[in-house]
Amino acid sequence: MGTVPSSRIHRLNPLTKLTFAVTTTICAFAVVDYWWPLLIFCVVLVPVSIAAGVLRRFSLMLMALWIPVAVAVFLIQGFFFPEAHHVIADFGPLQLKAEGVEFAVQTALHIAVMMGGFFLLLLTTHPGSLMSTMSERGISPSIVYIVAAALQIVPTLNRRATSILHAQQARGQRIKGLYGRVRALVPLIGPLVLGAFTDVSERAAAMETRGFGATGRPTSLVAMADSTAQRLSRAVMMLCAAGAVTVNVWGVVR
Amino acid sequence: MTLRIQSLVFRYPNGTTALDGVSLSIAAGERVAVIGPNGAGKSTLARHLIGIERPTSGSIEIDGRSTEGLSIAELAASVGFVFQNPDDQLHASTVAKEVAFGPRNLGFPPARRSQLVEAALRRTGLADLAGAHPHHLSFGERKRIALASVLAMDTPIVVLDEPTTGQDHRSIQLLENVVDDLSARGRTVVAITHDMEFCAEHFDRVIVLAGGRVEWDGPTERWLAGTEDPARYAYELPQMTRLSHRLGWREPVGTVAAFLDRLPPSTAGESA
Amino acid sequence: MINIKDFSFTYPTSTVPALSDLDLDVPSGELCVVLGAGGAGKSTLAGVISGTIPHLTGGTASGAVQVNETTVANEDTAHLAAHVGLVMQNPFNQISGARFTVREELAFGLENLGVPRAEMNERVNAVMDELRLTHLRDRSPFQLSGGQQQLLAIGSVLVMRPAVVALDEPTSQLDAAGCDLVFTALSTLRQRGITVLLAEQRVERVAREADRVVVLEKGRVVATGTPDEVLAREELESWGIAPLRYTIAARRAAERHRWPTGRPLPVTLDSAAEGFGGMTSIVTAGGATA
Numbered sequence: 001m002g003t004v005p006s007s008r009i010h011r012l013n014p015l016t017k018l019t020f021a022v023t024t025t026i027c028a029f030a031v032v033d034y035w036w037p038l039l040i041f042c043v044v045l046v047p048v049s050i051a052a053g054v055l056r057r058f059s060l061m062l063m064a065l066w067i068p069v070a071v072a073v074f075l076i077q078g079f080f081f082p083e084a085h086h087v088i089a090d091f092g093p094l095q096l097k098a099e100g101v102e103f104a105v106q107t108a109l110h111i112a113v114m115m116g117g118f119f120l121l122l123l124t125t126h127p128g129s130l131m132s133t134m135s136e137r138g139i140s141p142s143i144v145y146i147v148a149a150a151l152q153i154v155p156t157l158n159r160r161a162t163s164i165l166h167a168q169q170a171r172g173q174r175i176k177g178l179y180g181r182v183r184a185l186v187p188l189i190g191p192l193v194l195g196a197f198t199d200v201s202e203r204a205a206a207m208e209t210r211g212f213g214a215t216g217r218p219t220s221l222v223a224m225a226d227s228t229a230q231r232l233s234r235a236v237m238m239l240c241a242a243g244a245v246t247v248n249v250w251g252v253v254r
Numbered sequence: 255m256t257l258r259i260q261s262l263v264f265r266y267p268n269g270t271t272a273l274d275g276v277s278l279s280i281a282a283g284e285r286v287a288v289i290g291p292n293g294a295g296k297s298t299l300a301r302h303l304i305g306i307e308r309p310t311s312g313s314i315e316i317d318g319r320s321t322e323g324l325s326i327a328e329l330a331a332s333v334g335f336v337f338q339n340p341d342d343q344l345h346a347s348t349v350a351k352e353v354a355f356g357p358r359n360l361g362f363p364p365a366r367r368s369q370l371v372e373a374a375l376r377r378t379g380l381a382d383l384a385g386a387h388p389h390h391l392s393f394g395e396r397k398r399i400a401l402a403s404v405l406a407m408d409t410p411i412v413v414l415d416e417p418t419t420g421q422d423h424r425s426i427q428l429l430e431n432v433v434d435d436l437s438a439r440g441r442t443v444v445a446i447t448h449d450m451e452f453c454a455e456h457f458d459r460v461i462v463l464a465g466g467r468v469e470w471d472g473p474t475e476r477w478l479a480g481t482e483d484p485a486r487y488a489y490e491l492p493q494m495t496r497l498s499h500r501l502g503w504r505e506p507v508g509t510v511a512a513f514l515d516r517l518p519p520s521t522a523g524e525s526a
Numbered sequence: 527m528i529n530i531k532d533f534s535f536t537y538p539t540s541t542v543p544a545l546s547d548l549d550l551d552v553p554s555g556e557l558c559v560v561l562g563a564g565g566a567g568k569s570t571l572a573g574v575i576s577g578t579i580p581h582l583t584g585g586t587a588s589g590a591v592q593v594n595e596t597t598v599a600n601e602d603t604a605h606l607a608a609h610v611g612l613v614m615q616n617p618f619n620q621i622s623g624a625r626f627t628v629r630e631e632l633a634f635g636l637e638n639l640g641v642p643r644a645e646m647n648e649r650v651n652a653v654m655d656e657l658r659l660t661h662l663r664d665r666s667p668f669q670l671s672g673g674q675q676q677l678l679a680i681g682s683v684l685v686m687r688p689a690v691v692a693l694d695e696p697t698s699q700l701d702a703a704g705c706d707l708v709f710t711a712l713s714t715l716r717q718r719g720i721t722v723l724l725a726e727q728r729v730e731r732v733a734r735e736a737d738r739v740v741v742l743e744k745g746r747v748v749a750t751g752t753p754d755e756v757l758a759r760e761e762l763e764s765w766g767i768a769p770l771r772y773t774i775a776a777r778r779a780a781e782r783h784r785w786p787t788g789r790p791l792p793v794t795l796d797s798a799a800e801g802f803g804g805m806t807s808i809v810t811a812g813g814a815t816a
Contacts, residue, residue, distance in 0.1 A: 172359030
């Protein structure tokens with residue numbers, strides 16, 4: 001993840017990028033309209049992803065994860081938005097309503113900004129340095145461990161699932177068609193889950209013998225570069241976020 | 255059933271060549287050990303036999319019929335494949351059910367199925383554990399279950415991927431009996447192994463792979479007699495081979511029996 | 527050093543003791559090899575020394591276990607980490623999964639113990655150098671071969687500078703090349719003066735490397751001594767351990783008076799060659815051409 005190209009953005013302290021992701025998200029949600037998140041997306045996120053040289057992967061990741069969410073939001077809100085009256089289209093028992101569609105577009109764009117901010121963080125940050133930063137900030141080692149392990153578990157499980165499926169087929173299990181696929185799941189889940197359990201208990205023992213859970217504050221191998229400019233920019237971003245929240249609350253109160 | 259591989263080339267999507275023109279033919283009932291250093295292509299070759307990998311070019315024929323287009327499940331009727339890690343294949347709640355999984359998938363009638371399961375459990379020394387949960391057993395026992403579950407499919411060809419790894423003496427003895435028995439019943443056994451004692455004592459033919467090519471192919475005895483530079487292959491030769499080398503024998507042997515046959519008559523011993 | 531007195535242990539799910547009345551003394555800097563069939567108690571013994579048994583498994587234990595003058599029962603496992611390291615069969619499960627490069631993985635234990643960064647860097651670099659892992663420093667631990675992963679596991683233990691290391695069949699799931707890596711690492715441990723307890727199946731390696739051999743059968747010590755004393759014994763096979771081919775050949779040869787009378791049965795290539803050497807000049811001349 002995020003290791004191949006190395007831009008100035010890659011070298012930033014992960015905390016700066018985390019603040020950036022959080023700030024853009026808060027700002028996007030602060031104003032309830034669709035032009036505002038769209039503006040943030042186009043004027044802030046896209047240029048940053050170009051500067052970091054990750055535009056392609058950024059777009060692919062967004063397409064893979066945002067489109068399904070956006071479609072779901074569109075269908076649910078478009079058809080079932082409460083208190084909506086203006087029917088745009090009629091599909092028998094279901095009616096697509098204007099208020100729902102408007103809300104769906106707003107929500108989907110907000111989500112796009114949120115996802116975008118965090119994808120940029122992931123794409124430009126080595127997970128190791130992110131974990132080190134978290135430890136340095138005094139976040140509990142168990143939480144850091146869980147986050148870090150979760151980042152690596154998917155490819156591992158994937159490899160294992162593939163080997164298990166091959167082994168099942170090698171014993172004559174056919175996985176053609178929907179029925180075959182469902183049937184193949186049963187023998188897949190057993191070894192996957194049992195294997196994971198064995199792994200976890202063994203790993204727990206190994207981790208303990210390496211001092212995990214020792215009392216006292218752990219240290220961190222990787223030192224994260226930081227600078228006055230970065231600290232300042234984080235402060236400014238946090239001010240922006242606070243401002244956005246104020247604007248939002250004030251708007252609601254008014 | 256003859257197994258014929260012709261000019262098999264396999265390249266990974268990233269362009270790395272794993273197999274670079276492998277041709278060989280294995281007759282029914284042969285016991286063949288495939289050996290060679292890490293990354294020589296041994297596992298890749300074995301995975302082609304069951305269709306997990308497909309040739310980039312070249313062909314694989316079983317009994318004169320190309321395996322192209324056959325699914326792994328279809329190939330499973332002719333090729334039994336015992337994976338190195340048993341935990342990838344065990345899923346049932348009892349040993350007996352686990353072993354019955356293959357024969358059931360192959361559609362054997364119930365009577366034949368239970369007969370095969372029973373025989374497979376007996377041959378692997380698991381008869382007393384038929385009702386046990388596989389995950390409660392030791393690694394060696396799980397590895398034997400994996401072997402039994404393939405034996406029960408009664409395939410004409412059996413492929414074993416590193417069968418002796420992590421096995422204790424008793425498990426290896428059971429495995430050795432299985433190999434000898436399969437061969438006696440006319441089944442072909444192909445084993446990928448780095449266990450040279452196992453190779454020398456139970457396999458008639460050795461295929462040495464290196465860099466994705468067949469570097470040597472022939473009778474085990476002849477291979478042992480001709481090997482002089484074991485370090486080159488990243489494995490240790492059988493103890494008796496090293497001993498006969500050390501004694502300066504012109505034709506080193508691989509097994510204790512062969513070694514004793516070549517010893518001088520008893521009078522020589524008395525004089526020492 | 528390892529000092530075990532009258533120790534018994536039963537797992538919580540079992541009624542049969544996994545270890546019974548065990549006495550074991552391993553002086554500092556010795557390599558003690560534990561042999562035995564599957565289920566004889568080898569892994570349990572390794573776990574007992576590292577403190578994971580019974581700390582993590584539960585079960586009932588009696589007797590005393592001391593490692594490096596620390597009573598294992600009185601310390602929690604995390605603090606024992608500074609005295610004793612454990613290397614297990616499956617290298618994959620010893621990787622923390624929370625570090626992304628070999629270098630960071632090696633530092634994991636030191637981070638947990640709160641070792642300052644400068645010292646951490648120095649110790650990690652030293653271990654990478656010793657175990658020849660430096661070229662892999664920026665690789666993901668998950669992208670290593672089994673042998674390299676096991677080497678990494680040994681390195682992660684070595685970096686803690688323990689006085690004692692227990693290894694539970696570290697080569698059982700490795701190929702020949704992986705085995706070589708591990709045995710080379712073992713000699714590094716010995717050069718460092720670390721006391722090593724190694725559960726193993728590969729008897730030939732044992733005969734060459736071990737200072738002493740302990741045989742377990744059903745949780746009891748049935749034999750102990752130097753490799754020469756233990757490995758040539760006739761009962762070896764009945765304990766579930768594969769005898770060396772050298773020993774078998776010499777025993778059968780002796781039955782037919784083809785092994786020098788009174789000479790102990792060999793457990794190494796060298797002693798076998800010496801024993802047979804005296805009588806094979808004739809063979810070189812004639813027999814071998816048959």
